[in-house]
Amino acid sequence: MRCSFDGLAALVRRHLGQDPLSGQGFVFINRRxxxxxxxxFDGDGYCVWSKRLERGQFGGALTAGDAVEALSxxxxxxxxxxxxxxIRKRQKRWRQSPHPGTESGKMHG
Structure with missing residues (x-):
């Protein structure tokens, strides 16, 4: 977790196979x-936000090596x-279709 902007961007490219310039957020958690x-990346530069816990741990369900595609x-x-x-079961919710011209009001779940 000594990595900063460039090191984390390199990890995103090499280990996740993603584009760090995409505008998506990429979360990294240390072993402990x-x-x-x-x-x-907010359009004109990288942003790094960090949080260190004084007590407890992040992600009770996460284990070393977990790679989550996307978090809501x-x-x-x-x-x-x-x-x-x-999440054992996600309840169905209405979402507008991301593609114009397709059926709107479709239930997802």
Whole structure:
């Protein structure tokens, strides 16, 4: 977890096979799960946000080597708050279709 902007961007490219310039946020947690870093590109530069816990651990359900494709805002907030990320069943919610001209009001779940 000594990496900063360039080191984290290199990890995103090499180990995750993702583009760090995409605008997505990439979360890194140390082995002891007491330090979290978030890397994202806001359009004109990299941003690194970090949080170190004085007590407890991040991600009760996460283990070393876990690679999560995407976290929802709720899951990310749960991670920061120390809640369990395992969702046993997601309730269906209405979402607008991301593609214009397709059926809107479709239930997802």
């Amino acid at each position: 799960r007491t330090l979290l870093k978030l890397l994202y 805002r709720t899951q990310f907030t749960a991670l920061l708050e120390g809640l369990d990320l395992v």
